[in-house]
Structures are given as structure tokens and as C-alpha cells.
Ligand SMILES: Nc1nc2c(ncn2[C@@H]2O[C@H](COP(=O)(O)OP(=O)(O)OP(=O)(O)O)[C@@H](O)[C@H]2O)c(=O)[nH]1
């Protein structure tokens with residue numbers, strides 16, 4: 631086994647950070663490490679926390695972490711950060727809210743920039759969840775801001791998805807129409823100290839009556855995360871959902887799909903990267919690119935002809 635893999639398994643946080651950075655860059659050096667660690671994964675439980683900006687996702691993550699640490703669980707946190715790495719707005723906010731856990735060696739916190747991603751969550755997050763698993767974290771929390779495709783991507787990472795809404799999210803029906811209904815395993819109505827939380831919860835419950843799921847109807851939990859209220863109830867619903875997934879064998883099914891998705895995304899990402907490398911360095915391709923530019927070749931058909939004529943030599 632590689633030295634860095636051994637150190638990671640032994641709880642070395644520097645080794646963990648180092649491999650995290652490697653997989654984020656899709657560095658080939660991480661491949662033997664990931665291979666060595668695979669047999670040591672499968673124990674961690676992953677919880678996704680998504681919802682609109684400012685709904686209280688980080689506060690919920692912080693409070694759940696507090697509860698889990700009290701129970702003796704170890705925790706890994708991944709915050710998908712859609713802001714610019716230069717301004718670092720939300721990142722700074724997350725740091726402030728979770729900073730009390732920064733001193734705790736049993737809590738590992740990592741932000742991943744999602745800016746510039748074409749859609750969905752970055753592939754690296756799936757790999758990072760497996761790394762935290764191998765490093766012995768029993769619970770992994772993944773926070774993503776719910777905007778379009780990114781929100782749906784959380785399903786492909788988490789065993790249990792929490793969709794966080796707040797009374798001021800406005801028309802609940804509108805929010806739920808945007809595809810949130812299908813991804814939620816548990817609805818959290820946070821900021822229950824504000825007016826309208828009860829109506830929001832009732833609206834969400836009513837919506838569920840229209841589209842009942844087989845086996846599991848996502849419960850609605852009211853929280854006041856800033857005060858820690860409702861967090862134990864939320865945790866008990868997460869555990870119920872976990873039991874449901876185990877009993878129906880859906881957990882194993884979800885995890886298998888997740889592995890396949892990571893594999894497919896890794897191939898797609900690498901193909902694109904290698905193709906761009908070839909385009910920049912191969913004189914034949916550069917000539918073709920210039921013909922397309924000068925209108926001597928037509929882009930649509932030239933692309934397909936290229937792929938059909940030399941599909942294997944492109945990568
Ligand atoms: N009134 C009230 N405020 C809350 C509650 N929970 C969190 N907040 C506050 O809401 C603000 C946003 O909380 P965050 O936890 O940063 O929200 P977030 O969803 O992680 O935000 P982004 O990551 O920026 O999308 C903070 O000022 C929190 O203190 C709550 O239950 N009630």
C-alpha cells in the first residue's frame with residue numbers, strides 16, 4: 631500500500647488533505663491511493679444539506695456536528711462553495727459558523743469550489759466523500775447551495791438528503807415544483823422562530839399528499855438552528871431514514887449507482903481534459919481548428935467527422 635494511504639488510514643490529517651487536493655485536480659498520482667483505500671470504505675453515512683442561500687444550512691451542519699461529537703461520532707464536512715475563490719463570501723461565512731469545530735481533530739472541514747462547473751456537483755466531491763470514509767469519519771455532511779442542477783446533484787452524493795426551507799422562501803409550491811420534491815428525504819423548515827413556519831410546513835405536507843412515495847414519505851421537521859432547537863428531532867428522523875434504506879436494500883443500490891456515476895464522470899472529465907491538451911499541442915488538430923475558424927470546414931460536421939475518423943487516437 632502507498633505510504634500516503636497508510637498515513638491516511640492511521641488518521642494523519644495532512645495525508646487526508648493532500649489526497650483531497652490531488653483528487654480535486656484529478657491528479658493521476660491519487661489513483662493507486664484511491665485503489666488502496668477502497669477496501670476501507672463503506673462505513674460512513676453521508677448526509678446532504680441543500681436549500682436556498684442563507685436558509686441556515688451551515689448552522690444546521692454546525693449543530694448536527696455538535697450533537698454527533700457529543701455522541702462520540704467523528705465527522706467530515708464538505709461545503710460546496712459556489713462563490714469566487716477570490717472574494718470567498720460564503721466560504722468565510724461557513725468558516726465563522728463552524729470555527730469552533732476547527733479545533734476538534736475529529737472534525738474535518740473542507741470547501742470545494744463549484745464555480746465554473748457546467749452543472750451538477752463536481753465529481754471530486756464523490757471521491758472526497760470516499761476519502762473521508764476511509765479516514766474513519768462515521769458521518770459525512772455535504773452542504774450545497776440549492777441552485778438548479780447543483781441541487782439535484784446532492785442526490786448522487788448523499789444517503790439522506792435534507793432540503794432546508796425557510797418561511798420566507800415564499801410560495802412553497804413554487805419551491806417544490808423546481809424539482810426539490812423528488813430529492814428530499816427529509817424537509818427541514820428552519821427559522822421556525824419566524825412567522826409563517828407553520829404554514830410552510832403545512833404546505834409541504836399537503837404537497838406530499840399529492841405525490842406520495844413508495845415506502846418513505848419525507849417527514850417535515852421544524853428547526854431553530856441558531857438556537858439548536860429541533861436538531862435532536864432532525865437527527866432521529868435521519869436515523870429512521872437510514873434504517874428504512876437498510877431494510878429496503880435501497881442504501882446498497884444508491885451506493886452502487888454513486889460509484890458508477892463517479893466512474894462515468896471521471897472518464898468524461900479526463901476525456902475532455904486530454905482532448906483539450908491534444909488540441910493545444912497537435913499540429914494536425916490545430917490545422918483543422920484553423921480551417922473551422924476560416925470557414926473552410928463547418929463546425930458541426932467537422933466535429934463528428936473527426937470523432938468517427940480517429941476516435942481512439944484522441945485520448
Ligand atoms: N432567525 C433565525 N436565524 C437563523 C436560524 N438558523 C440560522 N439563522 C441565521 O441565518 C443566517 C444564515 O445562516 P447560514 O447557516 O449561514 O445559512 P446557509 O444556508 O449556510 O447560507 P449560505 O451557505 O450562504 O447559502 C445566519 O445569520 C444564521 O445565524 C434560525 O433558526 N432562525
Ligand SMILES: [Mg+2]
Nearest residue numbers: 687688720724
Ligand atoms: Mg452555508
